[in-house]
Amino acid sequence: MAKGPTVYDVAQRAGVSIATVSFTFRQPTKVRESTRELVKAAARELGYIPSANARGLAGGRTGALGVLSLDYRPAMPESDGASGSPSVDPNVDFRLFPLYIDEVQRGIEEECWRRGYAMTVAAAGSSNEAVLFDIAGRVDGLAIFSGSIGDADLRRLAERLPVVLLTGSRHDDDLSRVSVDNADGMRDLTEHLISHGLRDLQFVGSIEAADRMERFDAFRATLRAANLPVPREPLAATVAYRAMAPYLRAMTADLIARDALPEAFVCVSDEVALVVMDSLRDAGIDVPGRVAVTGFDGLVAGRLVTPRLTTVRQPMQAMGALVVQTLIERIERPNEPTVTQRLPVQLVLHESCGCPPN
Amino acid sequence: MAKGPTVYDVAQRAGVSIATVSFTFRQPTKVRESTRELVKAAARELGYIPSANARGLAGGRTGALGVLSLDYRPAMPESDGASGSPSVDPNVDFRLFPLYIDEVQRGIEEECWRRGYAMTVAAAGSSNEAVLFDIAGRVDGLAIFSGSIGDADLRRLAERLPVVLLTGSRHDDDLSRVSVDNADGMRDLTEHLISHGLRDLQFVGSIEAADRMERFDAFRATLRAANLPVPREPLAATVAYRAMAPYLRAMTADLIARDALPEAFVCVSDEVALVVMDSLRDAGIDVPGRVAVTGFDGLVAGRLVTPRLTTVRQPMQAMGALVVQTLIERIERPNEPTVTQRLPVQLVLHESCGCPPN
DNA sequence: ATGAAAGCGCTAACAA
DNA sequence: TTGTTAGCGCTTTCAT
Numbered sequence: 001m002a003k004g005p006t007v008y009d010v011a012q013r014a015g016v017s018i019a020t021v022s023f024t025f026r027q028p029t030k031v032r033e034s035t036r037e038l039v040k041a042a043a044r045e046l047g048y049i050p051s052a053n054a055r056g057l058a059g060g061r062t063g064a065l066g067v068l069s070l071d072y073r074p075a076m077p078e079s080d081g082a083s084g085s086p087s088v089d090p091n092v093d094f095r096l097f098p099l100y101i102d103e104v105q106r107g108i109e110e111e112c113w114r115r116g117y118a119m120t121v122a123a124a125g126s127s128n129e130a131v132l133f134d135i136a137g138r139v140d141g142l143a144i145f146s147g148s149i150g151d152a153d154l155r156r157l158a159e160r161l162p163v164v165l166l167t168g169s170r171h172d173d174d175l176s177r178v179s180v181d182n183a184d185g186m187r188d189l190t191e192h193l194i195s196h197g198l199r200d201l202q203f204v205g206s207i208e209a210a211d212r213m214e215r216f217d218a219f220r221a222t223l224r225a226a227n228l229p230v231p232r233e234p235l236a237a238t239v240a241y242r243a244m245a246p247y248l249r250a251m252t253a254d255l256i257a258r259d260a261l262p263e264a265f266v267c268v269s270d271e272v273a274l275v276v277m278d279s280l281r282d283a284g285i286d287v288p289g290r291v292a293v294t295g296f297d298g299l300v301a302g303r304l305v306t307p308r309l310t311t312v313r314q315p316m317q318a319m320g321a322l323v324v325q326t327l328i329e330r331i332e333r334p335n336e337p338t339v340t341q342r343l344p345v346q347l348v349l350h351e352s353c354g355c356p357p358n
Numbered sequence: 359m360a361k362g363p364t365v366y367d368v369a370q371r372a373g374v375s376i377a378t379v380s381f382t383f384r385q386p387t388k389v390r391e392s393t394r395e396l397v398k399a400a401a402r403e404l405g406y407i408p409s410a411n412a413r414g415l416a417g418g419r420t421g422a423l424g425v426l427s428l429d430y431r432p433a434m435p436e437s438d439g440a441s442g443s444p445s446v447d448p449n450v451d452f453r454l455f456p457l458y459i460d461e462v463q464r465g466i467e468e469e470c471w472r473r474g475y476a477m478t479v480a481a482a483g484s485s486n487e488a489v490l491f492d493i494a495g496r497v498d499g500l501a502i503f504s505g506s507i508g509d510a511d512l513r514r515l516a517e518r519l520p521v522v523l524l525t526g527s528r529h530d531d532d533l534s535r536v537s538v539d540n541a542d543g544m545r546d547l548t549e550h551l552i553s554h555g556l557r558d559l560q561f562v563g564s565i566e567a568a569d570r571m572e573r574f575d576a577f578r579a580t581l582r583a584a585n586l587p588v589p590r591e592p593l594a595a596t597v598a599y600r601a602m603a604p605y606l607r608a609m610t611a612d613l614i615a616r617d618a619l620p621e622a623f624v625c626v627s628d629e630v631a632l633v634v635m636d637s638l639r640d641a642g643i644d645v646p647g648r649v650a651v652t653g654f655d656g657l658v659a660g661r662l663v664t665p666r667l668t669t670v671r672q673p674m675q676a677m678g679a680l681v682v683q684t685l686i687e688r689i690e691r692p693n694e695p696t697v698t699q700r701l702p703v704q705l706v707l708h709e710s711c712g713c714p715p716n
Numbered sequence: 717a718t719g720a721a722a723g724c725g726c727t728a729a730c731a732a
Numbered sequence: 733t734t735g736t737t738a739g740c741g742c743t744t745t746c747a748t
Contacts, residue, residue: 006726007725007727016734016735017734018727019734049494052420053411054724055725056740057726059727094456096662097455098453098455116492133408161407300452375718377718377742377744378717381743384742388718415741417742719747720745720747721745722743722744730738
């Protein structure tokens with residue numbers, strides 16, 4: 001283990017120059033087959049593993065892509081329905097089901113390796129500035145879930161290396177983005193609910209992030225076009241992520257107590273929808289009989305609950321892959337202009353909106 | 359973005375030598391405060407981000423740790439209980455709930471950043487040999503989920519850099535391991551079931567991996583000690599991971615049809631237990647009334663089902679942290695002998711074993 | 717306290 | 733086809 005054989009060792013053992021060793025691995029065609037075999041044999045015998053550092057230094061690139069992900073710690077405290085008590089140990093803070101970010105990250109990971117890049121990850125939550133710049137210094141490009149770092153840091157990073165943002169649609173900066181057709185999805189979803197004959201629809205969840213705002217806007221626009229009452233703002237519009245679940249439960253209970261339930265809860269995300277549905281069930285409210293509930297994202301978890309969650313599915317895996325492709329393109333052609341790419345979404349109808357089981 | 363400022367640029371701008379720039383960041387005390395500020399200012403103005411490659415090359419280390427994880431693709435095809443039909447789109451292959459590996463990986467990630475290391479990941483499933491050696495070349499140490507790569511590759515890697523295996527307890531090699539007290543946990547669990555008056559216990563699941571074998575052995579030993587019938591081998595003992603869920607469903611149905619259900623299914627893992635419970639529910643079999651079911655691992659998902667799953671919780675987060683600590687120790691002191699560390703597990707009693715709700 | 721200079725292991729011209 | 737050689741950006745003695 002001590003030192004690790006280098007090109008020099010391999011070259012010596014094979015009786016060739018270090019250039020030949022390098023060529024053998026990087027441009028095999030430039031080396032006569034017999035020589036190549038010789039070198040490979042020597043490398044194998046020595047247990048030679050090329051240093052990515054040296055390679056990167058010489059080549060001016062690291063061969064790795066980085067991901068800055070959010071630190072979604074405790075996911076939604078679901079109850080199991082058997083009791084009203086919280087079903088999650090407070091000392092266990094792991095997400096209850098795979099989130100949006102997990103699926104996208106998987107897409108990134110696969111595309112990375114497919115394209116010959118390594119993937120280095122950092123959860124922005126746990127990251128101080130040092131960590132941030134450490135990872136920036138060791139990758140050729142950075143995929144950033146928007147919201148994971150501050151604007152100032154973001155700008156500094158983007159000046160130094162290719163950066164692609166996941167979601168978010170602000171236009172006051174000049175960054176590449178991969179996003180989805182939030183408005184289309186929400187319009188389709190809302191129209192579908194209207195087609196069920198529902199007229200009193202409430203939007204639920206924080207809309208601080210730009211893409212969530214798009215959803216809310218599309219929701220309103222669709223209601224307006226249908227001459228239906230248009231809520232001025234969402235329920236729980238500004239509640240912080242960590243506080244969302246308890247807030248939603250209290251809110252639901254309150255609406256029930258006041259007999260003020262709408263005909264449908266149009267939730268900004270599946271995570272929100274799942275909590276809302278669970279609260280309703282705890283209270284004995286029939287979904288979708290008494291009130292319909294919809295989500296947005298298309299998490300796997302939405303298909304495991306009863307009734308299954310009607311939602312808008314984002315092509316998360318594809319988004320991850322597209323981020324990587326975009327990053328690599330910018331690495332190879334740094335001077336191209338930035339791009340915002342939107343992927344289509346898909347309306348997924350299940351029972352929570354009132355559709356019959358299929 | 360183009361080139362990125364280097365120490366030389368910063369040095370020039372600050373009117374000092376490159377050594378001073380380096381010292382400013384690595385050994386600040388060696389530099390007069392005024393100089394330090396000067397350098398830092400220059401660095402900030404230039405947007406200087408140190409190259410991890412160059413740093414690594416010079417320092418003989420990369421500052422990153424790697425993780426080789428398994429490529430658990432389609433998790434368990436659970437049904438939602440509303441219908442017998444599979445509730446998962448075949449074109450969506452993301453795990454249904456966070457697995458053992460996710461929680462351990464989170465522990466690794468956190469400890470990595472805490473200790474100032476970056477974390478690079480590779481899913482072994484998608485990895486050919488090239489990927490394997492690529493990652494090996496870019497990290498100072500490797501955490502490997504056992505089973506993710508072949509023995510030969512494992513040996514080669516271990517010769518070249520510090521390696522710690524997660525779980526698995528073979529003693530025919532000389533590798534460091536982080537594992538848990540599988541036997542203790544299974545003994546406690548089995549004794550608990552016996553204390554419920556259960557006498558006809560069946561073990562379910564593959565025991566190919568060493569730690570799973572330990573669980574089965576402890577299960578048998580405990581039954582033997584209690585003078586109860588000891589199954590010679592588990593049900594589904596050799597079924598492959600991907601084929602497990604359908605196999606279990608068929609198996610359960612068959613046992614029911616033959617009226618051959620045991621009094622308890624002691625499952626090798628929570629994943630197996632969840633499928634078994636779900637199949638039983640689909641068939642209208644009462645758990646734990648007619649048959650008790652237990653798991654092993656302590657996945658979050660086990661607390662979300664009804665009845666909640668009695669299981670043995672592994673300290674997954676702590677395991678991840680310990681792996682990193684062990685790795686770092688070996689990096690700093692390469693000549694220390696390898697170690698196998700076992701962490702204690704905890705019996706978690708819920709309703710699936712027959713305990714009353716708490 | 718700061719600078720000069722020698723590498724770290726590899727790649728890629730350029731030579732031969 | 734293969735070898736020679738000049739860096740890549742940084743750390744780290746060793747001088748000053």
